[in-house]
Amino acid sequence: MAEHKLALIVGGNRGIGLGVTKDFLAQGWEVIATARQPAQASALQDLASASNGRLTIPRLDMSDPVEVDGFGATLGGKTVDVVLVNAGISGPAHRSASEVTPEEIGALMFVNAIAPVRLARSLAGQVRSGSGVIAFTSSVMGSVADNSGGHELYRASKAALNSLSRGLWGELGGRKLTLVSLHPGWVRTDMGGQSAAVSVDDSAAGIVSVLQQQKGAHQHRFLDYTGKEIRW
């Protein structure tokens, strides 16, 4: 019998998170995929109906610190093999540091950078020691080295996510976990738009493969969905 494995996908109801959820289910894993409105998450509900109880859909809104801090307690003491904190937003349409309000930047930074690391820190004790992987859906746009300008607020939020993830990595030192900051490619989703280069299926398959290759590495790396290293 295949070994039982559990993945937690935060933001699993559409786009890349939904693709990754489908792939883990297809490989026989149990999956916990969060949604802000589980009852309205029809694609996940359909997958859950066909999953023989292997998919559950708890509610989690990453803009709510109380929900983020309380989420670990809802896992019922389960040990998780892979955590992918994938939920993210683009930020205000004007995209400009010269126009942004404190409320707009606060909301963007909280959802894209603070909440993911805060959640991961609170869950680290429930991730399997040795082979466990904690991954964050970052973006090449978070690379300071490869920053060619534009989208400055979104870039800053993903750079902050990378920095906070590295801080968490240092903090977790002795726990024998692996951290990955992932660039999923430029993907055809609501966020990436229809002219993006990569399909959800290809991005998701790449992400699932990279996450499994990284298990046991006990490193923190910045990788794209093909496993290629991205400069910090």
Ligand SMILES: NC(=O)c1ccc[n+]([C@@H]2O[C@H](COP(=O)([O-])OP(=O)(O)OC[C@H]3O[C@@H](n4cnc5c(N)ncnc54)[C@H](OP(=O)(O)O)[C@@H]3O)[C@@H](O)[C@H]2O)c1
């Ligand atoms: N698409 C790309 O080309 C691309 C490139 C680089 C990085 N990324 C990153 O990849 C991740 C997924 O992007 P995507 O393209 O799949 O985007 P998407 O189709 O817009 O999906 C975004 C996901 O994040 C969830 N989310 C947003 N705000 C949330 C909140 N406050 N609490 C909980 N969940 C929330 C959404 O849930 P709702 O349905 O409830 O809104 C949805 O499940 C993001 O972190 C994004 O920054 C995407």
